[in-house]
Amino acid sequence: MKSSGLFALVAVVGMGSMAYADDCSALAGCAKKECEINKQLNIAKSVNNTGETARLSMVLEKVKATCTEESVDAKDERKTEKIEKKIAEKKEDIAEHQEDLAEAKAKGKSEKVMKYQHKIEEDQAKIKRLENELSTH
Incomplete structure (x- = not known):
């Protein structure tokens, strides 16, 4: 039973990442950069990867502050x-x-x-x- 739960999680994360990829493809410049980081951040959050979530949150803030x-x-x-x-x-x-x-x-x-x-x-x-x-x- 545990393996089916893991499979479901992987399927949900995989489908979520495909949806986000479509969302970012129409963007350009800083907006695209922020979107791609947000996509990775959401994936990290969905699998409870706190270290990656923290790192990506800092990267996102830096991009928001400095990207031109x-x-x-x-x-x-x-x-x-x-x-x-x-x-x-x-x-x-x-x-x-x-x-x-x-x-x-x-x-x-x-x-x-x-x-x-x-x-x-x-x-x-x-x-x-x-x-x-x-x-x-």
Whole structure:
């Protein structure tokens, strides 16, 4: 019987967090930041996590006292620049791997060919993840 109670609690918390995620997605700037913290705060309260509740309450008060649209915009810009830099680095890595791949093919080294093909695929997947992060950012 105890496990069904725990399952119910997890289900309620999970559903609650999905509802809050929808609420914050339409917001921007400081309002979005406050909403996301409130979402986490409500989850912490619902599971009686007093330590996390206290920490998030302090974070929320700090955000309310200090958040400005300019500070949020600056942080977003820094994050965008960081992601764009990572994408550029991965593209450079791919170019290097393609050179290594061509060399391995020319020398008939099948293990090296597979290695560089795998590295290229990994870097391409990483670029996709970064671009998705950039578009949802």
